[in-house]
Amino acid sequence: MRPLVDLVLVAALxxxxxxxxxxxxxxxxxxxxxxxxxxxxxxxxxVLLLPWxxxxxxxxxxxxxxxxxxxxxxxxxxxxxxxxIGVAMLAATVLGVGLLGAPxxxxxxxAVVVLLLPGYPGLAFVSFALYCLTYRRxxxxxxxxxxxxxxxxxxxxxxxxxxxHRLDAAADAWREERDRGHDVLLVPSGGQGDDExxxxxxxxxxxxxxxxxPPASLATEDRATxxxxxxxxxxxxxxxxxxxxxxxxxxxxSNFHVGRAALLARRLGIDADVTGxxxxxxxxxxxxxxxxxxxxxxxxxxxxxxxxxxVAWTAYLAYAVLPG
Numbered sequence: 296m297r298p299l300v301d302l303v304l305v306a307a308l309x310x311x312x313x314x315x316x317x318x319x320x321x322x323x324x325x326x327x328x329x330x331x332x333x334x335x336x337x338x339x340x341x342v343l344l345l346p347w348x349x350x351x352x353x354x355x356x357x358x359x360x361x362x363x364x365x366x367x368x369x370x371x372x373x374x375x376x377x378x379x380i381g382v383a384m385l386a387a388t389v390l391g392v393g394l395l396g397a398p399x400x401x402x403x404x405x406a407v408v409v410l411l412l413p414g415y416p417g418l419a420f421v422s423f424a425l426y427c428l429t430y431r432r433x434x435x436x437x438x439x440x441x442x443x444x445x446x447x448x449x450x451x452x453x454x455x456x457x458x459x460h461r462l463d464a465a466a467d468a469w470r471e472e473r474d475r476g477h478d479v480l481l482v483p484s485g486g487q488g489d490d491e492x493x494x495x496x497x498x499x500x501x502x503x504x505x506x507x508x509p510p511a512s513l514a515t516e517d518r519a520t521x522x523x524x525x526x527x528x529x530x531x532x533x534x535x536x537x538x539x540x541x542x543x544x545x546x547x548x549s550n551f552h553v554g555r556a557a558l559l560a561r562r563l564g565i566d567a568d569v570t571g572x573x574x575x576x577x578x579x580x581x582x583x584x585x586x587x588x589x590x591x592x593x594x595x596x597x598x599x600x601x602x603x604x605x606v607a608w609t610a611y612l613a614y615a616v617l618p619g
Contacts, residue, residue, distance in 0.1 A: 298339055301335045301336065301338060301339055304331075304332075304335040305332045305335045305336050308328050308329070308331045308332035308335065309328075309329070309332045311328050312325050312328035312329045312332065312429075315328065316429055316430075316433070319561070320429065320430050320433045320557075321430065321557040321558060321560065321561040321569075322426075322558075322561070323422065323423065323426050323558060323590070323594065325425075325426050325429050325430070326421075326422040326423055326424070326425040326426025326427070326429065327422045327426075329422070329425040329426075329429065330345075330418060330421055330422040330425055333345060333421070333425070334418075343411070343414075345418065345421070346411060346414035346415075346417055346418055347388050347391075347392065347414070347417075348417070348421075349414070349416075349417025349418050349420055349421040350384050350387070350388050350413035350414055350416070350417030351384075351385065351388050351417070352417070352420065352421075353381075353384060353413070353416055353417050353420045353584075354380075354381045354382075354383075354384030354385040354388065354413065354417075355381065355385070356381070356580055356581075356583075356584045357377045357378070357380045357381025357384065357584070358377075358378060358381030358382060358385065359381075359580055359581065360374065360377045360378075360381070360580070360581045360584055361374050361375065361376075361377035361378025361379070361380075361381055361382075362378060383413075384413040384416075384417075387412050387413050388413060391407070391408075391411070391412075407609065407612045407613045408609060408613050411605070411608075411609040411612070412609075414605065414609070415601065415602050415605040418605075419587075419591065419598065419601070420587055423554065423587050423590055424583075424587075426554060427553065427554030427583075430553060430554055430557055430569075431550070431553055431554075431571070433568065435468075435545055435568035435570055436543055436568055437472070437475060437477070438472065438475070438477050438479075439472070439479060439542070439543050439544050439545040439568070440479070440480075440533060440538050440539055440540065440542035440543065440544055441479055441480040441481070441482055441514075441529075441533050441538060441544055441545070442465055442468050442469050442472070442479055442480070442481045442482070442544070442545045442546075442547060443465075443481075443482045443484055443525070443526070443529045443544055443545070443546045443547065443567075444461055444462055444465035444481065444482065444483045444484060444499060444503075444547050444548075445461065445484055445485070445522060445525045445546065445547065445548040445552070445556065446458065446461075446483070446484055446485020446486075446495035446496060446499060446519070446525065447461060447485075447495075447548075447549065448485075448488065448491070448495065449488075449491045449492075449493070449495055449498055452491065452492040452493060452498070453498065454498055454499065454502045456575070457549060457574065457575075457578070458495075458499070459502065460549065460572035460573050460574065461547055461548055461549055461571075461572045462483070462499055462502050462503055462506070462572075463506070463572060464547050464570065464571065464572035464573075465481060465483075465503075465547040465572075466481075466503060466506055466507070466508055468545050468547055468570065469481045469508060469512065472545075478512070479512075479545075480512060480513075480514050480533070480536065480538065481503065481508060481512055481513050481514070482513075482514050482515075482516055482529045482532055482533070483495075483496050483499030483500050483503060483513065483515055483516065484496055484499075484516035484519050484525040484528065484529045485498075485499060485516070485517070485519055485525070486517055486518045486519045486520045486524070487517070488520070494515075494517035494518070495517075496515045496516050496517035496519075497515060497517055499515075500513050500515045514532050514533075514536065516528050516529050516532055522548075522552075522555070522556055522559055523559055523563065526546070526556075526559060526560055526563055526565055526567070527563060529544075530544075530565060541566070542566070543566040543567060543568060544560075544565065544566065544567040544568070545567070545568055545570065546560060546567045546568070546569045546570070547569075547570055547571070547572065548569065548570075548571055548572070549571050549572055549574050549582070550571030550572065550573060550574050550579075551571070551574055551579055551582040551583045551586055552571065552582075552586060553569050553570065553571040554586065554590070555586050555589060555590045555593075556569045557569040558590060558593055559593070562593065
C-alpha cells in the first residue's frame with residue numbers, strides 16, 4: 296500500500312509543478328514541488344536518502360569552493376568559512392549514516408540528529424537546482440520591448456570571457472528579433488566598480504559595436520552595481536525612450552545566473568524572459584553555489600519557517616527511534 300501512496304503523491308506533485316511552470320515559471324515553488332516528487336520517489340528506497348544526497352552534494356560544493364584558498368589570489372575568510380562548512384556537512388552525513396547502520400543503541404537518536412543537521416540546506420539546494428533546470432527549458436517569447444544584457448565586471452578595463460559570452464548571447468537575441476522584422480533596443484547594463492577604469496556598460500557597448508551591433512540600436516546603462524539595479528535602471532532607460540515597459544523584456548546573463556535573475560525580475564514586477572550565455576565548466580560549481588546562497592536571502596521568512604519545520608521533524612524522528 297505504501298508504494299502506491301508514494302506513486303500517487305509523485306504524480307500529483309509533478310502535475311502541480313508542470314501546471315505552475317506553464318503559468319509562472321519564475322517561481323522557486325516549481326523546484327519545491329519537484330523536490331517533493333523526487334523525495335516521495337526516493338523514499339521507496341529510504342526516507343533519508345534525498346536529504347543525505349543533497350547535503351553531500353552541497354558539502355562537496357562548499358569544499359570545492361573552499362580549497363580555492365590554496366591559490367594566492369583566492370585566499371580569504373570567505374573561502375576558509377566555505378571549507379569549514381563543507382567539511383562539517385560531509386562529516387555529519389558520513390557519521391550519521393555510519394551510526395544508523397549500527398545496531399540500535401542510545402546513539403541512534405543522535406545519529407538521526409547528526410544526519411539531518413545539514414539536511415535542510417541540502418534539500419533547499421536541490422529544490423533551487425531543480426527550479427533553475429526547469430526554468431532554463433522555458434522558451435523566451437518573441438518580440439520583446441528590448442534586450443537587456445547584464446554586466447559581470449571588467450578585467451583590466453576590458454571585457455573578460457564570461458562577460459563576452461553574455462554579450463554574444465545578447466547580440467544573438469537581438470539578431471533573432473531583427474530577422475523576425477522587429478527593431479528592438481539592446482541595453483548593455485553595468486556601472487563602474489572601484490577597480491574598474493570605466494563603467495561596465497560603456498565597455499559592453501564598445502564590444503557590441505565592434506561585433507556588428509549598430510550604435511543606434513544600443514542604449515547604455517552605466518550606473519547599476521547589482522542585478523536588481525541592472526533591471527530597474529534599464530527599465531528607466533526604456534521608459535525615457537517612450538517604450539512600453541509593461542511589455543515583456545528579454546534579459547540575457549550567464550547560464551548559472553538565469554534562475555536568480557528571473558526570481559528578481561518577478562519580485563520587481565518586471566515581465567521578463569531570462570536566458571543565459573555559456574560558462575566555463577570549471578567556473579560553474581562555485582558560481583552556482585554563490586547563486587544559491589544569494590537566492591536564499593530573497594525568501595528569509597519562508598526559509599526560517601522551513602528550517603523550523605525541519606528541526607521539528609528531526610526531533611520527532613529522533614524521539615521515534617529511542618530504544619524501548
